[in-house]
Amino acid sequence: MFKKVLVVEDFDVINSGIKTVLDEINIQTVDYVSYCDEAFLKIKKAHLINKPYQLIISDLSFENDGTPQKLKSGDELIEKIRKEFSDLKIIVFSVEDKPFRIQSLYKNLNIQGYIWKNRNGLKELKKTIHKTFTSNEFCISPGLKSAIHPKETIEITSYDIHIIAQLSKGVLQDNLPRMFEEKGIKPSGKSSIEKRLKFLKEHFNANNPAHLVAIAKDFGLI
Missing domain, CATH: 1.10.10 (Arc Repressor Mutant, subunit A)
Incomplete structure (x- = not known):
């Protein structure tokens, strides 16, 4: 199982749920950050000291509280990560359900999983963490599968x-x-x-x- 995970999420109540999931599967080291800029700096520092993160769990939308940020969304953070750490595994945990956004993350940024924050979200997240660790299969919440199914959607370029x-x-x-x-x-x-x-x-x-x-x-x- 993954030993070091970074969670990028700005709502405490969501972090509490994610923490419960990660505790249940015995993740040794988990860090939590609320800003995308801080997340990228942590990822870069961990890599430089040879203690890299093995998995990133990130939201896509972050509340603007007035703190200046270069990376203003999870999409921008993931794009930045992919430019420097192409092999780092990433799971998106978000309320966003727009097909184009999911397609872009899946096809262009090579994320490992996309989990919808609904009533079954934490259960799906737990399953996805296991699958991401044991296989290269892309995982997506059942209710969002049509977003990446080639027969059910067209690609917006x-x-x-x-x-x-x-x-x-x-x-x-x-x-x-x-x-x-x-x-x-x-x-x-x-x-x-x-x-x-x-x-x-x-x-x-x-x-x-x-x-x-x-x-x-x-x-x-x-």
């Missing part, structure tokens, strides 16, 4: 996000080709952008670009 994000800033559709060309985003052709935008509106059943932006915000895409 970074290109799609660029399109929607610019529209949300008030950029006109006709101005996207020039902007994409300047930013080096490809394809930047008018027909390519129109084709993808048409697909996105049909997929999300959006009446127009403004409606698409509103739906995308609801899904946590932007």
